[in-house]
Structure formats: C-alpha cells, structure tokens
Amino acid sequence: xxxxxxxxxxxxxxxxxxxxxxxxxxxxxxxxxxxxxxxxxxxxxxxxxxxxxxxxxxxxxxxxxxxxxxxxxxxxxxxxxxxxxxxxxxxxxxxxxxxxxxxxxxxxxxxxxxxxxxxxxxxxxxxxxxxxxxxxxxxxxxxxxxxxxxxxxxxxxxxxxxxxxxxxxxxxxxxxxxxxxxxxxxxxxxxxxxxxxxxxxxxxxxxxxxxxxxxxxxxxxxxxxxxxxxxxxxxxxxxxxxxxxxxxxxxxxxxxxxxxxxxxxxxxxxxxxxxxxxxxxxxxxxxxxxxxxxxxxxxxxxxxxxxxxxxxxxxxxxxxxxxxxxxxxxxxxxxxxxxxxxxxxxxxxxxxxxxxxxxxxx
Amino acid sequence: xxxxxxxxxxxxxxxxxxxxxxxxxxxxxxxxxxxxxxxxxxxxxxxxxxxxxxxxxxxxxxxxxxxxxxxxxxxxxxxxxxxxxxxxxxxxxxxxxxxxxxxxxxxxxxxxxxxxxxxxxxxxxxxxxxxxxxxxxxxxxxxxxxxxxxxxxxxxxxxxxxxxxxxxxxxxxxxxxxxxxxxxxxxxxxxxxxxxxxxxxxxxxxxxxxxx
Numbered sequence: 001x002x003x004x005x006x007x008x009x010x011x012x013x014x015x016x017x018x019x020x021x022x023x024x025x026x027x028x029x030x031x032x033x034x035x036x037x038x039x040x041x042x043x044x045x046x047x048x049x050x051x052x053x054x055x056x057x058x059x060x061x062x063x064x065x066x067x068x069x070x071x072x073x074x075x076x077x078x079x080x081x082x083x084x085x086x087x088x089x090x091x092x093x094x095x096x097x098x099x100x101x102x103x104x105x106x107x108x109x110x111x112x113x114x115x116x117x118x119x120x121x122x123x124x125x126x127x128x129x130x131x132x133x134x135x136x137x138x139x140x141x142x143x144x145x146x147x148x149x150x151x152x153x154x155x156x157x158x159x160x161x162x163x164x165x166x167x168x169x170x171x172x173x174x175x176x177x178x179x180x181x182x183x184x185x186x187x188x189x190x191x192x193x194x195x196x197x198x199x200x201x202x203x204x205x206x207x208x209x210x211x212x213x214x215x216x217x218x219x220x221x222x223x224x225x226x227x228x229x230x231x232x233x234x235x236x237x238x239x240x241x242x243x244x245x246x247x248x249x250x251x252x253x254x255x256x257x258x259x260x261x262x263x264x265x266x267x268x269x270x271x272x273x274x275x276x277x278x279x280x281x282x283x284x285x286x287x288x289x290x291x292x293x294x295x296x297x298x299x300x301x302x303x304x305x306x307x308x309x310x311x312x313x314x315x316x317x318x319x320x321x322x323x324x325x326x327x328x329x330x331x332x333x334x335x336x337x338x339x340x341x342x343x344x345x346x347x348x349x350x351x352x353x354x355x356x357x358x359x360x361x362x
Numbered sequence: 363x364x365x366x367x368x369x370x371x372x373x374x375x376x377x378x379x380x381x382x383x384x385x386x387x388x389x390x391x392x393x394x395x396x397x398x399x400x401x402x403x404x405x406x407x408x409x410x411x412x413x414x415x416x417x418x419x420x421x422x423x424x425x426x427x428x429x430x431x432x433x434x435x436x437x438x439x440x441x442x443x444x445x446x447x448x449x450x451x452x453x454x455x456x457x458x459x460x461x462x463x464x465x466x467x468x469x470x471x472x473x474x475x476x477x478x479x480x481x482x483x484x485x486x487x488x489x490x491x492x493x494x495x496x497x498x499x500x501x502x503x504x505x506x507x508x509x510x511x512x513x514x515x516x517x518x519x520x521x522x523x524x525x526x527x528x529x530x531x532x533x534x535x536x537x538x539x540x541x542x543x544x545x546x547x548x549x550x551x552x553x554x555x556x557x558x559x560x561x562x563x564x565x566x567x568x569x570x571x572x573x574x
Contacts, residue, residue, distance in 0.1 A: 061483045062482070062483065062485075063479055063482055063483060086485075087485035087486075087487075088485065089485075090483060090484065090485035091484065091485040093483070095480070095483045095484075097476055097479070097480065098476075099474075099476055101474075101476040101477055101479070101480045103477065103495065103498065103499060104499060104574055105498055105499055105501065105502075105572065105573075105574050106498075114484075114494075115484050117494070118481075118484055118485070118486050118490055118494065146574040147574075148574055
C-alpha cells in the first residue's frame, strides 16, 4: 500500500471520520458524524456545552470507542482494532487538555520528556529533544521549575511541548484556553498557529468560544445535539451563516464588544417601543458604497450609529458598524434584504428599550 | 538492666521494621490490584474487587490481640513456633499489610482522572499508568500514611508480649507493671516517645521533600 500513496487518498487527511455514532447507556451523544481534516489544517469544533464536542474529541484520542462508524488517522484505521495497535497510533497524536494535566512531582523538563520516557527512548536523546521543545514553546530557562511554580499559561505551554515531543503531526486541544485570561489565551493561540505553520501539524480544537475560533481556525465545524450542523471556512461562517445555532454562537462574540452599560439593558426579544441594534459587516468589496445614507433615503427612518470598528478574521480585515433603528418588523426585514442584496452581511445584536436612549446620549 | 532495655529495643526495632517492610510490599500489591479492578478502574473486574474488599475489611475489623491468637496455627506452620519475636512478627505483618493496603489504595485514588487520561491518551500501558503516574504522584501521601501506620505498629508490637514476642512494650508490662519497677516503666515510655517522634519527623521530612 505504501508504494501507491496516490491510490489511498486518505493519506492526505490527518483524520477521516465516517458515520460515527456514540451513545452512552442508550442515550445518543453523537449522531452520524462525517468529517475530514486535511493535513496541516486547523479545525475548530464549536458548540454549546452538551453538544457532544468533548465526546467527539475523546473518540479521536482513543479515550472512548465509538458505538459505530470508523475513524482513520493518518491513513490508518483507528477504531475496532486491537488495543496494542491503537496505542501505537495514539503515540502519534498530541493532546492538550483543559487543565494542563502536568505531573506535579516532575520538573518541567521531565514532564516534557514523559511521553518519550513511556516509549523507553534513550534518556540523553529525550533530554535534548525536550530542551528543544521547551525552546520552541518559549519556556527556555524553566527546565527545572515544578508545575506548581508556573502560571496557567506557562503550564499550557509545557503541555503543548509535551504533546508535540513525540513528533505528533496531529494535535487535539480540549477547551484548553478556558482557564486562561484573554491575553494569555491569545498568546497560546499565537503559539499554536506558529507551530502549525512551522511544523505543518494539523490541529483540531474544541471550544465554546467563537473568539478562539476566529483567532486561529481555518475551518469551523458547528456541533449541536450530537450532529454537525454546519462546516465551512471561518470567513463564511462569521459573515454569511444562515444557521441559527451558529448565529447564536456568533452573537456571544459580538455582544462581548458592546459597551458594558448597553450589554446590561440589551433585550433578546423585541417589545413595544424599542430600538433594534443591527451590526453590519463590510468587506473590502462593499466598504466603498454609501449603504447607510441609501437606507435612510430609501426607508425614511432615523439611523443612529452607535459605534464602528475594524474587525478581523485571521488575516482578512473587515469593518463592522453597529446601528440603532426604531423597531418595526416590516421595515427591518426590508432593510436586511436590501443589505444582503448589496453584499453586506448583517446581524441582529439585540433590542434596546427606548428609555435606555437617555443613558446612552448623556 | 540496661542490657535488657537495649535487647528489648532491638526486638521492637526488628519486629516493626520487618512487618513494615513486608507490609508495604504486600500492601502495594493488594492496593494496586484493588485500584486496577475497581469498577471505574483501568481493568474493571467488579466481582474480584468486591470479594477482595470484603475479605480485607473482615480482617481489618479483627482486633490485633485476637488476630495474634487466631493466627497461632498459621504462625506455627510458617515460623515453626508460636512463641518469640519471629512468631510475633507474622501477625504484625498481616495487620500492617491491611492498614497499608487501605492508605495506598486511598492515595492512588486521589490522583485526578485527568492525569490518568494523559497516560491513556499517550498510549501508556496499565502498568506504566500505575507506576509512572499514580504511584509517582501519590508518593507524598503514601509516605505520610506509612508514617502514621509505623507509629500504630509500634503500639501493636507491645501486645506481642502475649506470645512472648519481647520488645519494649512487653518489658514495660512484665518489669514495670507486674514487678512495680516504675523507673523502668518511665524509661521505656520515654524511649517509645522518642521513637515515635523520630519516625514522625523523618516521615514529615520525606513527605515534605517529595511534595512539589
């Protein structure tokens, strides 16, 4: 088989999942999952808690066995095989867990060496390799520290070094930034993206935070109630999704950018006498058009521009503008349709009671 | 008289160190077996696990003095005699093993599931997970548990006198209590206090040193 790599297209994929189902005690957690991850891709699996994303990851790292369906990793079948064969494949997969899960009684260096130690690699080789890995994750000089002496971000760096030391070409990350503050998570994500570029490793990360996905992922797969409801590249997901689950996940991202006092009074459902907040996304093609003034002229409504900024999805920059319009369902629908025709995506952020205006203007 | 005290001190030392040494070995094996076979363990065998648990709990609930008497036939079979320091060491070893099994089992069970999953996800064998993750991480707890049990066993060894086991406790009863030699009694109590203090200090030192 190895002489004819072209006849085995699965070799170009880090992971291929086919019709995977998983149930615990008759409760279906994952239903009919099909997924392909090309080598070198960063895939984000996003979903609310209970959507089944952790279970999917646990099937991928071999901690759980799917009830039916197959997983192929680097062209080798990973499911329904002998435990000893599975262990061999597991050794080529790096894992970064939610808590860094370092051994508290080993030094940083010994922790990084740990996987090689299990494989009975010569300790001199393991030692120099571990030093190299620590250098790679930016922890040079911390070799002899114990995990208890490190910050959360540093611990995750050690965990990443440990995950990659056995030359893993697939890295699985489980909500690994959720315990870190925003700045530290951005640093760690930066590191992962850098490792992805330099070493060509594939990364699958699961998260409930669209912010993480926006920073790093090439592709996004949205999981809801055990099914994949959407899979697309990150730009399309953020700008053009029609899926309600995806939209609700993105809404969290947008709401985070709202000023705090507006977040507090923001309503999820309209009521009488309220304003609607709409966020518009301008890409480089649509940025030149006088969209706002044409809406004002066309529909004869007052538009209050609340704020705008330059947003980004990985390398693509795009402008976003949040506007406030008096709520009227017919006009809103017309405006949204008009915007879509002009290639501007729009998103309803929420509703503001009209008395809230006082607070805003003052 | 000093010679008698020294002789008894040596007997206590021998009984306690042999029973603790063998007890730790047996306890380690039994605890590992329990942790492996427990329903959420790496090799779940609930039936074996529960039978072993019941067996161990039964023996744990027997008071030590009764255990010595119940074990006389076995002691005679294994040690050749049911009297003397050697004969007292066997029931002490059994009692120590039972206690040690429990503390090692508990210590191994405190290791977070996440650490065990790290090993599993790395493709480690069950033996590697037990030795290189669970035992390694639990070592400070095991050491402090062993310290407490050593002190218990020093106390148990006083009862070894019932089968002519000798040791400090036996001496204190025979000379200090039955012959009204209160000076000797006080001397022995002081020696025992010093022994316990030493054990505790060494235990604390080791456990602190291992805790990172």
